[in-house]
Amino acid sequence: MERKKNLKIAAVLFGAVLLVIVGTGLWAAPKLAASKAKPGDCAACHVDKKVLPETHSDTKTMDMKACRACHTADNMNLSGKFPAGHTHLLSGVDCAACHGKTQKPEEVPMDKCVTCHGPTAKLAEKTKEVKPTNPHTSPHYGTELDCNLCHKQHAKSENYCAQCHKFNFKVP
Amino acid sequence: MKEDDVEKKSISRRNFLKTAGGAAAIAGLASSGIPMMAGSAQAADALPKKWDETYDVVVIGSGFAGLAAAIEAKNAGASVALLEKMPVHGGNSVINGGDFCAPGTKLQKENGVEDSAELMYKDMMKAGMYLNHPELARTVADNAKDALEWTESYLGCRYVKLNFHGGHSVKRAHGTINQSGSEVVNKEFAKAKEIGVKIMPRTKLVKFLSDKKGRIVGVEVLKGYRFPDDKSGKTAFLKAKKAVVLTSGGFSQDIALRQVHDPRLTDKLGSTNHPGATGEVLLAACASGAMDVQMDWIQLGPWTSPEEKGFGYVPLFCEPLVGYGLMVNPKTGKRFFKETGNRKERADAILLLGNPAIIMGDAYAVNKQVVPHALKGGLGNGAIKKFDSLDDLAKAYDMPVDAFKEQVARWNSFVEKRKDDDLGCMIFKDAKPTLQAPFYAARLWPKVHHTMGGVVINKDAQVIGFNMKPIPGLYAAGEVTGGVHGAVRLGGVAMADCLVFGRIAGKNAAKEKAWS
Secondary structure: OHHHHHHHHHHHHHHHHHHHHHHHOOOOHHHHHHHOOOOHHHHHHOOOOOOOOOOOOOOOOOHHHHHHHHOOOOOOOOOOOOOOOHHEEEEEEOOHHHHOOOOOOOOOOOOHHHHHHHOOHHEEEHHOOOOOOOOOOOOOOEOOHHHHHOOOOOOOOOOOOHOOOOOOOOOO | OOOHHHHHHHHHHHHHHHHHHHHHHHHHHHHHHOOOOOOOOOOOOOOOOOEEEEEEEEOOOOOOHHHHHHHHHHOOOOOOEEOOOOOOOOOOHHOOOOOOOOOOHHHHHHOOOOHHHHHHHHHHHHOOOOOHHHHHHHHHHHHHHHHHHHHHHHOOEEEEEEOOOOOOOOOOOOOOOOOOHHHHHHHHHHHHHHOOOOEOOEEEEEEEEEEOOEEEEEEEEOOOOOOOOOOOOEEEEEEEEEEEEEEEOOOOHHHHHHHHHHOOOOOOEEEOOOOOOOOHHEEEEEEHEEEEEEEOOOEEEOOOOOOOOOOOHHHHHHHEEEEEEEEEEOOOEOOOOOOOOHHHHHHHHHHHOOOOEEEEHHHHHHHHOHHHHHHHHHHHHHHHHHEEOHHHHHOOOOHHHHHHHHHHHHHHHHHHHOOOOOOOOOOOOOOOOOOOOOOEEEOOOOOEEEOOEEEEEEEOOOOEEOOOOEEEEEEHHHHEEEEEOOOOOOOOOOHHHHHHHHHEEEEEEEEOOOOO
């Protein structure tokens, strides 16, 4: 099979390309883990295009904590700058932590998110002051709307509410 | 890989046609002049060599009707798969306002309302311009109370307020505790999961599959479908040993299809529906021989705001206020149509004005009638406005102040004597003259809300084909069907329709004799 062959030859490069082509949440980046590339080594995957400004300091050995030394909530906020899967990986949550050890990663059910991030009711409590309305509860699904509908790990996150509502949420 | 599957499938289909299917088709044609299909003259489908999954009953859609059907079929002993093309369950039901019309209930008795199935039937027929298929309307009216009580006793749903909807003779809409259909559909969903219905989100129906006798035997679907990307998903074939139940909802968001039937409904008109309310499953059923009816009766909601997206908060402000406050044309400051008229009458009247109308109420009416979260939401997004005086209200909407105030005084005189001499609006016994500041108002402009037409069914929820006979193995319920409501669906009757016919469809589907 074509996919397997490419995995052997240039797993990291091809994985990144496939990720863009397929564009679905189904594609984690197992190639990255397999390649042993460090999460902060952007160029290991992004070979064709520089993703950081020329003046940016070297990120090769950085983790998320190191990013946040400069990028704070108020200054150069990273929210929405890259897919949330990057945040996970940079924080030491590797592919297998969500997808398990597998060659064919599947969609991750919401239960998995909740095991680390805590119960949804607590999350809703935390965001109750968000305007124009609390994004983590609704008359439709209560607090149980699947996290993945908005918070995409391997694609740009989405404001699911916006298909019917004028809620201008910025989704990390 | 996907390409391989496509390749394999097309080869197997060709082979099939060359051999068994083709031979059968020829034999069938030779043996008689009667069409082989129950519903249409088209040839039997090429059935897959191997079904990917097998169930007794396959239900298409996870709204009120689909879940009711799935639960009843499962409880009657069938194995059931429930398909939903969207990533989450509920469709329009989960964004529905949560009003369930039923006659002769406990809540009505507590509120001193006299009602009967006969009266509800008469109201449905009158609003429907007598185009309703009588036995279907009768079935809904006769079984609505039982269906409501089933949601209470079996699912644990709670109804706390008796509401009025335009076109009904009495208050018979049972409002859910959270003013949303989610109270019912989420509890149906939880129950379906609990009793072992196999729920399959992101699974889109592509085609109904018929055998050479025209019996529906299964479905072709796309699994892992990502709405609205039609290139997404992987083909799979699900065998339905007993029946397929079609509960895919209406097509208010299908601009092309709705314009086929009502060319006025262009993309200029918004819709209250969820984005997946499109007609491809209904059309697939027609392609498999189902007959369609009254497709051009498409309902506009007269209570939506042009300032809000989708359904919004304003309908929850407007509808409880009719019979308590006034609806006026801002151009003249005068009332122009009876506020308690049915949806069609009111939407047509507003469209005829050519500009949005104003619905308004005083502090007494609004505090009494409008639920706080709807008022807060509408005030928050600016669609509902609050004024200290009638003068301020008139000025804000560029209304002639004197004419408007004169109109309010006239309305108040009608409220005093409980009789509207001008337009015949119903005035409720606890209504008071519009006097008490602050005053609240919102603009109204219609949106596409409900498609009355759909596949023809009989009172057993069997889908009727073009030979006027039931299509074996195919049932339908809810908005995808036509005929229950005729020209106009009354407010609160969708829940009754979906729950009543969903349950009938599920029970009868489970009773079918398995074809293999």
